[in-house]
Amino acid sequence: MAARTKSSEPKPTKGERTRARLLQAAAREFAQQGFDAARISDIVARAEVSQPAFYLYFGSKEAAYAEVINQFRTRLRNAIRSARLPKDLEKDQIADRVRWSVTTLLDALASDRDLLEVGFYQALAAEEIKAELSEQIAANVAAEQADGFFRTDMPPAFFANCLIGIIERMARSKSTPSERQQQARFIAELLLNGLRVQPHS
Amino acid sequence: MAARTKSSEPKPTKGERTRARLLQAAAREFAQQGFDAARISDIVARAEVSQPAFYLYFGSKEAAYAEVINQFRTRLRNAIRSARLPKDLEKDQIADRVRWSVTTLLDALASDRDLLEVGFYQALAAEEIKAELSEQIAANVAAEQADGFFRTDMPPAFFANCLIGIIERMARSKSTPSERQQQARFIAELLLNGLRVQPHS
Amino acid sequence: MAARTKSSEPKPTKGERTRARLLQAAAREFAQQGFDAARISDIVARAEVSQPAFYLYFGSKEAAYAEVINQFRTRLRNAIRSARLPKDLEKDQIADRVRWSVTTLLDALASDRDLLEVGFYQALAAEEIKAELSEQIAANVAAEQADGFFRTDMPPAFFANCLIGIIERMARSKSTPSERQQQARFIAELLLNGLRVQPHS
Amino acid sequence: MAARTKSSEPKPTKGERTRARLLQAAAREFAQQGFDAARISDIVARAEVSQPAFYLYFGSKEAAYAEVINQFRTRLRNAIRSARLPKDLEKDQIADRVRWSVTTLLDALASDRDLLEVGFYQALAAEEIKAELSEQIAANVAAEQADGFFRTDMPPAFFANCLIGIIERMARSKSTPSERQQQARFIAELLLNGLRVQPHS
DNA sequence: AATGAATGAGGATTCATTCAT
DNA sequence: GATGAATGAATCCTCATTCAT
The missing domain is CATH 1.10.357.10 (Tetracycline Repressor, domain 2)
Structure with missing residues (x-):
């Protein structure tokens, strides 16, 4: 019963972790390339997921x-x-x-x-x-x-x-x-x- | 005293004027859209010339x-x-x-x-x-x-x-x-x- | 007089009901969108099941x-x-x-x-x-x-x-x-x- | 002086002929495949032009x-x-x-x-x-x-x-x-x- | 019986750039 | 000096489908 009492975030699901990885990868690519030059394919490569996974977590x-x-x-x-x-x-x-x-x-x-x-x-x-x-x-x-x-x-x-x-x-x-x-x-x-x-x- | 003696710019040829228009159009588009989002097609439209004309004056x-x-x-x-x-x-x-x-x-x-x-x-x-x-x-x-x-x-x-x-x-x-x-x-x-x-x- | 004596359909199991819902949802989507434009994701949304559930009941x-x-x-x-x-x-x-x-x-x-x-x-x-x-x-x-x-x-x-x-x-x-x-x-x-x-x- | 007197269409330019070819190819593909299943790539292949050519003549x-x-x-x-x-x-x-x-x-x-x-x-x-x-x-x-x-x-x-x-x-x-x-x-x-x-x- | 998570494959569209005239 | 016409190469995004649980 005591477990997780203090933690505000219960425990990230697999999906949440993937999403976080994608977000970080996106930040890196956007930072380095700018919005236009950044390619989704590079973001997902960095996050080590497939392209559709990106659209699982972000609309565009x-x-x-x-x-x-x-x-x-x-x-x-x-x-x-x-x-x-x-x-x-x-x-x-x-x-x-x-x-x-x-x-x-x-x-x-x-x-x-x-x-x-x-x-x-x-x-x-x-x-x-x-x-x-x-x-x-x-x-x-x-x-x-x-x-x-x-x-x-x-x-x-x-x-x-x-x-x-x-x-x-x-x-x-x-x-x-x-x-x-x-x-x-x-x-x-x-x-x-x-x-x-x-x-x- | 002969004409154009003092002027540093003799008198722009037609080509030079086209080039100047293109450069100004480019500056405007680049300023408004950024490098990636700016389109050659918009630049030439603004300068009122055709697309190949752009490459007559700029390599890329x-x-x-x-x-x-x-x-x-x-x-x-x-x-x-x-x-x-x-x-x-x-x-x-x-x-x-x-x-x-x-x-x-x-x-x-x-x-x-x-x-x-x-x-x-x-x-x-x-x-x-x-x-x-x-x-x-x-x-x-x-x-x-x-x-x-x-x-x-x-x-x-x-x-x-x-x-x-x-x-x-x-x-x-x-x-x-x-x-x-x-x-x-x-x-x-x-x-x-x-x-x-x-x-x- | 006992219940379901005459009925030819004994009593639908949960799976059968899900399948029926899916089929009806599919009919609606196919009718409204046509085969190509109909999306499995819309069918299952209408039937209120997950995507894999569709493939539990239909091969494709x-x-x-x-x-x-x-x-x-x-x-x-x-x-x-x-x-x-x-x-x-x-x-x-x-x-x-x-x-x-x-x-x-x-x-x-x-x-x-x-x-x-x-x-x-x-x-x-x-x-x-x-x-x-x-x-x-x-x-x-x-x-x-x-x-x-x-x-x-x-x-x-x-x-x-x-x-x-x-x-x-x-x-x-x-x-x-x-x-x-x-x-x-x-x-x-x-x-x-x-x-x-x-x-x- | 006499030439083209009767013809209402002066003489199709190259572009007009390409456009006509594309339109016919599109009709064929749409007829055979339906709107969704028809692919631009097939249309342009049939018309023997490249994909961008399609967008030269049709917005979408x-x-x-x-x-x-x-x-x-x-x-x-x-x-x-x-x-x-x-x-x-x-x-x-x-x-x-x-x-x-x-x-x-x-x-x-x-x-x-x-x-x-x-x-x-x-x-x-x-x-x-x-x-x-x-x-x-x-x-x-x-x-x-x-x-x-x-x-x-x-x-x-x-x-x-x-x-x-x-x-x-x-x-x-x-x-x-x-x-x-x-x-x-x-x-x-x-x-x-x-x-x-x-x-x- | 059911689903969260993920992907392979493919398609529409755009754009810088180049011929041929 | 200029352009009508065309294209190679890329990129975003979607969708049917599946795996592990």
């Missing part, structure tokens, strides 16, 4: 692509949710916290290179995803401006887009966790203090 | 795409060349000059939406182009750091990528020249002074 | 189609057998009797629209079935000519085909029993007396 | 089928138009004239066996075509009833359907022109005078 090439994109969106949304600065933050912790937020985002993006490629760099999906991301970040920034953390003479949406642009560039290169921390440090520093020669630091 | 679909990309690269290179800060700049003019550089870039990018789409947002070409762009900007930044305009505790390449990321996001939306000036002002301000609440300003 | 799609056709043939044969004019018929009862024969046929055809569609209107089966039907009717007609009921200057086979053609057209439209009686009346009248303006009637 | 398999059907409809419509009894007909010429009408129809149907098969015996198109045919014939019959040629106690639509059914059966078998005349004679006789033993004839 488009549907599979959409599912890959959705995976990415969902993960990204979750990451964003964790990246909000808490209200009771001390002013001198801002830098740390911004760094942490950026790290969270970079880590989320780096967690699956294939999803990243499809969702962030392929024209078909990227713009819509970035638009959503932008809105969410802008909302966060607005709140943080209201809390007095950031200067208020720049529109949140503008800043959100800058952040997305920067992160997109950074996320492009394969990086280790510690490299990402370093990146996050630079980004936070640039965003907070700018490029101008600093008075003392 | 790939070759036409490459030519579109090259157009973009060339324009971009020229723009970058103008964006370097002059050495004898007064320190209090930095802001103006950075603003001007960013405006130059944004204007160059906005000058042809189709080229921009292909060269900056389509995975096939974008990374290479951005890599080149990054190197050039990094070189500029390094020089400017050496001249004492910018703080030196950030790697030029890092900064170059940030700038590219930001510019890419900004260039995405269709904008009027004056909107681009406004964008450039924000960008320069952010890059120079950061998001932190400013001591006095 | 063709076999199932053949069985549907056979059902129709059998019913038709029985109907024809009842439609023969009895020898000791009074001359003035011919009209009634012909009417009755036609009604019998029309009723038989109307008793299952799906079988009718497959067996009478789908090219795959119809010709063969009509050929058999034609022979049987021709035999009846020949006998009736010999008995002096019908004029003998027309070949029985010719007349049989006319009758089949007429009946086929009539059977096409969905009709109530009383509409079929009306149709039968017209048919009998036309066949017996023709379209020419009648001397007195 | 469906479109080609529709065109075949339309050819048949058009011919049939023309035939029907000629089969109307002229008003100034002498009563004793009715039989001849009915015979002639039926012959016209049978000849039209026999003129292209492939079109006939598709348009008259394949479920997909047959019903609609016969419905139209029925209306036209019924209109003719009504006019002829009004002119006093036929008895008026039978609905024209009913008679039209009978005629169509009979003709459909007759047209089924391959026949020579003289066989068709014989068929037409029988049909006219049956329709006019019926099967009843005739008083004197």
Whole structure:
């Protein structure tokens, strides 16, 4: 009776495992070839199933692509949710916290290179995803401006887009966790203090 | 004084005009559909010529795409060349000059939406182009750091990528020249002074 | 008085009921889609069983189609057998009797629209079935000519085909029993007396 | 100057001839296999062109089928138009004239066996075509009833359907022109005078 | 008695590309 | 300088059918 008490997923059936394999193979092919150039035959070869098996689990090439994109969106949304600065933050912790937020985002993006490629760099999906991301970040920034953390003479949406642009560039290169921390440090520093020669630091 | 003495383009022959129409049509189709989804048949339809005419001027679909990309690269290179800060700049003019550089870039990018789409947002070409762009900007930044305009505790390449990321996001939306000036002002301000609440300003 | 004493079908097992459901579903799909366009997946969906279940009861799609056709043939044969004019018929009862024969046929055809569609209107089966039907009717007609009921200057086979053609057209439209009686009346009248303006009637 | 004066069709281009070959090949395949079972690959093989050539002239398999059907409809419509009894007909010429009408129809149907098969015996198109045919014939019959040629106690639509059914059966078998005349004679006789033993004839 | 899962084989359609004129 | 006509090669997708349970 005790078994499986905690697990939310009872145990994947054979079909579910096949489907998962196909989805992963699809993500890889879409990432490497783009939607049009990706061939179902390569996806199923990678997943080691026959062509009809693909259609057992996805209605069409488009549907599979959409599912890959959705995976990415969902993960990204979750990451964003964790990246909000808490209200009771001390002013001198801002830098740390911004760094942490950026790290969270970079880590989320780096967690699956294939999803990243499809969702962030392929024209078909990227713009819509970035638009959503932008809105969410802008909302966060607005709140943080209201809390007095950031200067208020720049529109949140503008800043959100800058952040997305920067992160997109950074996320492009394969990086280790510690490299990402370093990146996050630079980004936070640039965003907070700018490029101008600093008075003392 | 003889006619056409100064003009660098003597006078386009019929063939040259056809070729130009085809190239523009190709840019539009590639921009709207992406390389794979773009069809030669649509390109020639747009250019109002027959299919074989396309092969009279371009060796292949790939070759036409490459030519579109090259157009973009060339324009971009020229723009970058103008964006370097002059050495004898007064320190209090930095802001103006950075603003001007960013405006130059944004204007160059906005000058042809189709080229921009292909060269900056389509995975096939974008990374290479951005890599080149990054190197050039990094070189500029390094020089400017050496001249004492910018703080030196950030790697030029890092900064170059940030700038590219930001510019890419900004260039995405269709904008009027004056909107681009406004964008450039924000960008320069952010890059120079950061998001932190400013001591006095 | 005991239950099922008279019934020729002892009591269908579960398997037999499944098979019957499948056969009916097949008839419906074949009728609506034709042999080629009908899909096993739709048949089993209609019968609410799985795909393999189909092959538990029918060797192939063709076999199932053949069985549907056979059902129709059998019913038709029985109907024809009842439609023969009895020898000791009074001359003035011919009209009634012909009417009755036609009604019998029309009723038989109307008793299952799906079988009718497959067996009478789908090219795959119809010709063969009509050929058999034609022979049987021709035999009846020949006998009736010999008995002096019908004029003998027309070949029985010719007349049989006319009758089949007429009946086929009539059977096409969905009709109530009383509409079929009306149709039968017209048919009998036309066949017996023709379209020419009648001397007195 | 004199050349081509009478010809209404200037001279078929190569493409038009290819298209005609394809259409005929399609008619043959559709006739022999039915719409679903017919394969484009067989059609183009018969027309001795490549598969893409098919799509140069027809948008799809469906479109080609529709065109075949339309050819048949058009011919049939023309035939029907000629089969109307002229008003100034002498009563004793009715039989001849009915015979002639039926012959016209049978000849039209026999003129292209492939079109006939598709348009008259394949479920997909047959019903609609016969419905139209029925209306036209019924209109003719009504006019002829009004002119006093036929008895008026039978609905024209009913008679039209009978005629169509009979003709459909007759047209089924391959026949020579003289066989068709014989068929037409029988049909006219049956329709006019019926099967009843005739008083004197 | 029944099914979840899978596949071999085949068919329609599209597209870049090329002759022959 | 230009095109009507044609094709080789591929790709998505469907369907009847089966295996292991």
